[in-house]
Amino acid sequence: xxxxxxxxxxxxxxxxxxxxxxxxxxxxxxxxxxxxxxxxxxxxxxxxxxxxxxxxxxxxxxxxxxxxxxxxxx
Ligand SMILES: [Zn+2]
Numbered sequence: 682x683x684x685x686x687x688x689x690x691x692x693x694x695x696x697x698x699x700x701x702x703x704x705x706x707x708x709x710x711x712x713x714x715x716x717x718x719x720x721x722x723x724x725x726x727x728x729x730x731x732x733x734x735x736x737x738x739x740x741x742x743x744x745x746x747x748x749x750x751x752x753x754x755x
Contacts, residue, residue, distance in 0.1 A: 682707060693719035694739045694747050 684705040691701035699720035706714045713729040722742030729735050733754025739747040 691717075691719065693721050693723040693742070694725060695721060695723050695741055695743075697721050697723075 686703040686705070688701040688703065690698050692698050693701070697719075701717055701719045704714075704716045704718070706716075710731060712731065715727045715729075717725040719725075719742070724740045726738045726740075727735060728737075735752045735754075736750070737752070738749045741747050
């Protein structure tokens with residue numbers, strides 16, 4: 682099941698304040714995917730796994746990966 686939230690003024694990773702769509706998708710395996718698509722082209726993706734670890738990726742609208750990390754639950 683996917684939930685979409687629209688923002689009219691959200692600050693993108695590049696610093697611009699633009700419109701954005703936030704997608705939240707949760708499946709039966711308790712895996713949560715959250716993605717934000719900004720109007721300028723920047724994208725932010727977060728995956729949350731069953732064991733509590735979180736993978737996060739932020740991509741600038743010029744294609745540069747600004748952040749990519751995996752946070753593991755203790
Ligand atoms: Zn941008």
